[in-house]
Amino acid sequence: MTAFMALLRRDLLVASRNAFPLLMATLTQPILVVLVFGNILPRLGLVADQFRTVMVPGLMSITMLMAGVQGVLMPLVTDLSGSREVDERLLAPLSVMAVAAEKIVAGAIHAALAGLLALPAMMLLMHQVAGVAVHPNWLALTPCVVLCGLLSASFGMTLGARVQPRFSGLLFAVILGPMMLFGCAYYPYAALNVLGPFQYVFLLNPLVFMSEAMRVAVTPNVPHMPIVLLLAGLVGCVAAFGWMGARTFQKRTIV
Amino acid sequence: MSAVLEVGQLVKTYPGSRKAPAVEAVRGISFQVEAGELFGLLGPNGAGKSTTLGCITTLVRPTSGRILVDGVDVGRDPVAAKRRIAVVPQVRNLDRDLTVREVLTFHGRYFGLPAAERESRADRLLEQMQLTDRANAKPLELSGGLQQRLLIARALMHDPKVLLLDEPTIGLDPQARRLLWETLLDLHRQGLTQILTTHYMEEADRLCQRVAIIDHGLILTIDTPEALKSSLPGGHVLDLDARSESPLAPLLQGLPGVARVEAIPNGVDDGYERLRLFVVPGDGLLDRVLHAVRDARGDLRHISLQAPSLEDVYVHLTGKELRE
Numbered sequence: 252m253t254a255f256m257a258l259l260r261r262d263l264l265v266a267s268r269n270a271f272p273l274l275m276a277t278l279t280q281p282i283l284v285v286l287v288f289g290n291i292l293p294r295l296g297l298v299a300d301q302f303r304t305v306m307v308p309g310l311m312s313i314t315m316l317m318a319g320v321q322g323v324l325m326p327l328v329t330d331l332s333g334s335r336e337v338d339e340r341l342l343a344p345l346s347v348m349a350v351a352a353e354k355i356v357a358g359a360i361h362a363a364l365a366g367l368l369a370l371p372a373m374m375l376l377m378h379q380v381a382g383v384a385v386h387p388n389w390l391a392l393t394p395c396v397v398l399c400g401l402l403s404a405s406f407g408m409t410l411g412a413r414v415q416p417r418f419s420g421l422l423f424a425v426i427l428g429p430m431m432l433f434g435c436a437y438y439p440y441a442a443l444n445v446l447g448p449f450q451y452v453f454l455l456n457p458l459v460f461m462s463e464a465m466r467v468a469v470t471p472n473v474p475h476m477p478i479v480l481l482l483a484g485l486v487g488c489v490a491a492f493g494w495m496g497a498r499t500f501q502k503r504t505i506v
Numbered sequence: 507m508s509a510v511l512e513v514g515q516l517v518k519t520y521p522g523s524r525k526a527p528a529v530e531a532v533r534g535i536s537f538q539v540e541a542g543e544l545f546g547l548l549g550p551n552g553a554g555k556s557t558t559l560g561c562i563t564t565l566v567r568p569t570s571g572r573i574l575v576d577g578v579d580v581g582r583d584p585v586a587a588k589r590r591i592a593v594v595p596q597v598r599n600l601d602r603d604l605t606v607r608e609v610l611t612f613h614g615r616y617f618g619l620p621a622a623e624r625e626s627r628a629d630r631l632l633e634q635m636q637l638t639d640r641a642n643a644k645p646l647e648l649s650g651g652l653q654q655r656l657l658i659a660r661a662l663m664h665d666p667k668v669l670l671l672d673e674p675t676i677g678l679d680p681q682a683r684r685l686l687w688e689t690l691l692d693l694h695r696q697g698l699t700q701i702l703t704t705h706y707m708e709e710a711d712r713l714c715q716r717v718a719i720i721d722h723g724l725i726l727t728i729d730t731p732e733a734l735k736s737s738l739p740g741g742h743v744l745d746l747d748a749r750s751e752s753p754l755a756p757l758l759q760g761l762p763g764v765a766r767v768e769a770i771p772n773g774v775d776d777g778y779e780r781l782r783l784f785v786v787p788g789d790g791l792l793d794r795v796l797h798a799v800r801d802a803r804g805d806l807r808h809i810s811l812q813a814p815s816l817e818d819v820y821v822h823l824t825g826k827e828l829r830e
Contacts, residue, residue: 253615253618254616254617254618257612257615257616257618258616260615261601261604261612261615265603265604268603269603334599334602335595335597335599335785336599336601336602337598337599337661338593338595338597338599339599339601339613339616340566341564342563342564342565342578342588342591342592342593342617343588343616343617344586344588344589344617344618345585346584346585359619407772494521504565505564505565505566505567506520506560506565506566506567
């Protein structure tokens with residue numbers, strides 16, 4: 252446990268030193284999207300008022316996913332491909348699984364903070380715009396942010412431990428891009444019933460659960476997925492990706 | 507003396523894939539290292555040295571065999587084993603986001619050192635490795651030699667029983683290399699058990715008390731450098747550059763006192779050939795060699811008699827020069 256906490260402390264220290272670039276990397280996209288879709292387009296009358304409310308939790312979940320990916324996946328890819336800084340961690344007195352778990356926890360903290368910062372940033376940009384119904388429920392927000400942070404970090408680890416560095420650029424185009432478009436970020440899951448059974452295909456995308464969780468937490472008035480399904484999805488994804496990520500990490504690092 | 511490290515029948519086969527066949531990197535290696543010893547694994551690239559080291563450090567999972575570090579079975583209790591070892595890896599994996607001093611203090615934290623001990627030990631090691639004035643620099647701002655010393659300082663932070671160094675002087679300039687040798691010898695004098703891999707004969711010869719010569723995943727021999735060298739036929743090496751009308755090697759091979767003759771390619775086509783004779787010196791040996799060359803109406807450009815090096819041992823054992 253000492254070694255685990257020491258590694259976490261190191262990661263948080265380094266992250267705090269790089270706070271500005273990290274913030275820029277994770278907050279630029281939601282801020283720009285809000286500026287265009289939440290401020291400019293509504294003024295031009297090109298986007299329905301409702302969209303702004305629907306978009307806020309979706310952008311929080313996208314921000315968290317990207318933060319988890321940037322916090323875990325990218326460093327892992329460079330580490331495994333050559334710099335081997337990870338070896339010092341593997342030689343610390345804790346199990347390889349614990350090293351993986353620490354990376355996931357550090358990534359989850361990063362993702363949770365990014366999500367929590369994205370909310371006021373978006374609110375600030377849209378405060379002049381009428382019809383935004385964002386009412387954070389803090390009691391629900393805390394567990395949702397924790398679970399979504401863990402989910403994005405463990406998803407980042409699963410991908411990071413598998414992907415070859417030369418394909419890391421492709422990840423955004425082939426995996427993350429489609430995930431964001433089909434992740435119920437820009438439309439609520441409940442509204443997809445117009446698609447019939449095809450609605451259930453969306454459940455294969457872990458981002459759907461994150462977006463819906465944020466929806467429950469910050470825009471309770473928008474229809475959302477049943478809570479039981481939501482919790483099962485979140486917990487199931489965290490467990491599955493956490494386990495897969497840690498296993499793959501172990502296989503990649505200990506040859 | 508007791509063994510701090512015992513490696514028994516170690517085998518590591520990297521599984522093949524559709525594109526690559528399986529690689530038998532280590533094919534049954536056994537050795538022991540005594541407390542306080544500076545032990546060398548000498549061999550060419552690809553001989554299995556780094557894989558062996560990887561198995562000892564838990565980063566490579568052995569296919570079979572057993573490794574005990576200070577009585578702890580590395581396979582059964584890797585966490586306890588990791589407390590007892592420290593590694594200076596071939597790839598300089600310093601934490602580039604921390605300062606030089608933090609590299610040491612955080613390593614201390616990972617190993618659960620209390621704050622006061624962590625700080626005082628970091629100060630002492632910075633001093634010892636002459637890094638004190640660079641304490642606030644980032645590791646990547648240091649020269650290769652200084653980075654290497656920082657790696658050693660980091661390894662010593664948690665007071666390991668065994669220090670493992672993988673090709674520690676690779677890529678260093680001659681001055682930095684010599685300085686690093688001094689550091690390792692200092693640590694040896696302080697009683698630290700060290701195991702290093704190298705493909706530099708001179709390094710193994712100068713530093714190690716015992717050397718295992720390893721090739722194609724097998725240990726060919728283990729002994730002190732002196733014993734290895736004196737095990738050569740004749741015990742001395744006579745090198746000569748000569749040109750003659752008829753080949754000299756068969757003539758010299760028959761002389762009393764000449765145990766073996768090897769032709770060494772000298773890379774230049776100037777008519778002279780370089781021959782290495784394993785000889786018993788004295789008793790008119792040089793006279794006989796000179797006569798033999800003169801009788802063949804040859805011209806002798808260079809002749810030197812020297813004590814053998816580990817390179818000669820390697821050539822003798824494998825019949826080939828050390829592959830660089």
